[in-house]
Amino acid sequence: MNFLAIDVETANSDMASICQIGFVLYENGQIKKEWSSLINPEDDFEFWNESIHNISESDVKQSPKFNEIFELLKSYLENTICVCHTHFDRVSLNRTCIKYGLPLIQSSWIDTAKVSRRCWSEFAYKGYGLSNVCKKLGYSFKHHDALEDAKASAHILISAIKEKENTINDWLIRVNNPILLNAKSYDKSVSKDGNPDGNLFGEILVFTGSLEIPRREASILASEIGCKVENTITKKTTLLVVGDQDLSKLSGKKKSSKHIKSEELKTKGQNIRIMKESDFVALYESNVEEIEK
Numbered sequence: 001m002n003f004l005a006i007d008v009e010t011a012n013s014d015m016a017s018i019c020q021i022g023f024v025l026y027e028n029g030q031i032k033k034e035w036s037s038l039i040n041p042e043d044d045f046e047f048w049n050e051s052i053h054n055i056s057e058s059d060v061k062q063s064p065k066f067n068e069i070f071e072l073l074k075s076y077l078e079n080t081i082c083v084c085h086t087h088f089d090r091v092s093l094n095r096t097c098i099k100y101g102l103p104l105i106q107s108s109w110i111d112t113a114k115v116s117r118r119c120w121s122e123f124a125y126k127g128y129g130l131s132n133v134c135k136k137l138g139y140s141f142k143h144h145d146a147l148e149d150a151k152a153s154a155h156i157l158i159s160a161i162k163e164k165e166n167t168i169n170d171w172l173i174r175v176n177n178p179i180l181l182n183a184k185s186y187d188k189s190v191s192k193d194g195n196p197d198g199n200l201f202g203e204i205l206v207f208t209g210s211l212e213i214p215r216r217e218a219s220i221l222a223s224e225i226g227c228k229v230e231n232t233i234t235k236k237t238t239l240l241v242v243g244d245q246d247l248s249k250l251s252g253k254k255k256s257s258k259h260i261k262s263e264e265l266k267t268k269g270q271n272i273r274i275m276k277e278s279d280f281v282a283l284y285e286s287n288v289e290e291i292e293k
Contacts (some may be wrong), residue, residue, distance in 0.1 A: 001029040001161065001168050004076055005083040005154035007146045008092050009053040011060075012046040013276040016087070018066055019045070019055050022147030024154055025076060032105055035076075036147035036201055038063040053144040058206070067100040074105050082107040085130045085153045087212050088281050095277060110168070112156040114175040119160040124179050124188020126224050129157075129285050192219045200283075205229050209243030209257040211277050217278075218281040221284045233261045237292045239273050241280045 004025045011017040022036035040060045073093075084090055090109050097104050116128045123133060128288070130152055131143050139155045142148040161168060194201050198247055205227040211218055218241070219229040227239065240262045255263075264270045275283070 001158070002027050003081040003083050003154070003157070003168060005150040005157070006077070006089055006093075007084060007149035007153065008089050009055060009144065009146050010049060010092060010278065011041045011055075011057075012049055013279040014043065014095075014200055015092040015276070015278045016099040017041040017043040018052065018096050019049075019060055020146040021069075021073070022139065022145070022150045023073075023076065024150050026154060027070070031160065033076075034147060035072075036145075037069065037070070042067050048279065057132060059131065067102060070097070070100070070102050077105045077107050078099050080107050080108060081172065083110045083112060083153050083157050085111070085149065085156070086281060087111060088278060092214055092278070093208045104237075108172060110157060110175055112153045112160075113162045115157055115171055117179050118174055118177075119163055122217055125220055131285075169177050177220055191224035191231055192227075194223050194226040194228040198224060201226030203227045203238045204234075205239040205241065206231065206233055206237055206262075207241050208256045209245040211241075213277070213281075218280070222280070225284055233258050233265070235265065235270060236276065237262065237265070237270075237272055237277070241277060244278050 004023055005165075006021070006023040008018045008022075009020040011019040018042045019198075020037050020038050023034075024031055025033040025035075025154070038055065038060045040063045042065060045055075045057045082090070090111075094104050111130050113130075115125045116133045117125070120133075122135065122136075127133075130149060133156055134141060134152050137155065137159050138153060141152045143152075155172065157168070160171065164170075166174075193202070194217070203226060205222050206229070207215060207218060213221070222229050222241075233240065240258060242259060262272050262274055266274070
């Protein structure tokens with residue numbers, strides 16, 4: 001069982017603002033190498049991100065830039081089975097490569113959030129955050145440290161292989177198949193009521209643009225941490241999550257109508273936070289962690 005588990009932290013809502021990378025290389029199911037480094041993202045640090053990982057701009061001043069460690073990363077990741085928890089780390093690495101004009105590293109990826117949802121029924125549609133799954137497995141770690149999170153992801157995969165008595169190659173296929181046999185009958189509505197026990201209960205959230213996470217799945221995550229998810233911007237909206245914008249559908253504008261309306265309401269005094277999808281993922285994970293305590 002050979003694979004590499006990796007995790008990244010970012011300085012701000014831009015997924016290309018990597019400020020820490022950690023990976024652990026497994027051969028025959030045993031750790032062969034660990035590597036971790038702070039990264040100078042050449043970008044601003046936002047309070048929200050700092051509060052999650054406790055890495056500041058001063059911490060990374062003397063650290064290498066991503067393009068300076070790219071060849072090292074490539075030597076380990078290329079043509080390797082890479083493991084991470086949620087899409088965030090994979091997409092962040094790709095966007096940072098693009099930022100520096102570097103080629104994308106060609107790897108096969110296994111998302112252990114998807115593994116968890118398919119291995120343990122209680123995580124099929126909720127509660128599959130990294131810390132929650134590891135809590136079930138009795139695995140303790142320092143969350144939001146890149147190397148620690150990478151090891152936690154590896155532990156989930158190894159546990160799932162043992163649980164199902166299958167192979168890593170089986171999971172490469174399984175993560176791309178439906179969670180349950182009746183998945184097609186699952187509620188397709190994007191609108192969701194918020195979990196009254198969630199830390200963000202009372203927030204009214206709207207999505208716009210193309211998300212890396214399927215829109216239905218994103219709405220489930222938002223409702224789990226308390227957000228009521230709606231389809232349109234109103235005077236009650238408090239959160240707008242912005243994905244990539246398809247310029248061909250914006251009638252010559254650079255922002256969607258939802259984004260523009262949110263900014264207009266914000267200038268009139270309405271308390272609306274506008275965040276990128278990566279911010280939303282961090283928001284979800286940090287609040288799930290609080291719920292679990």
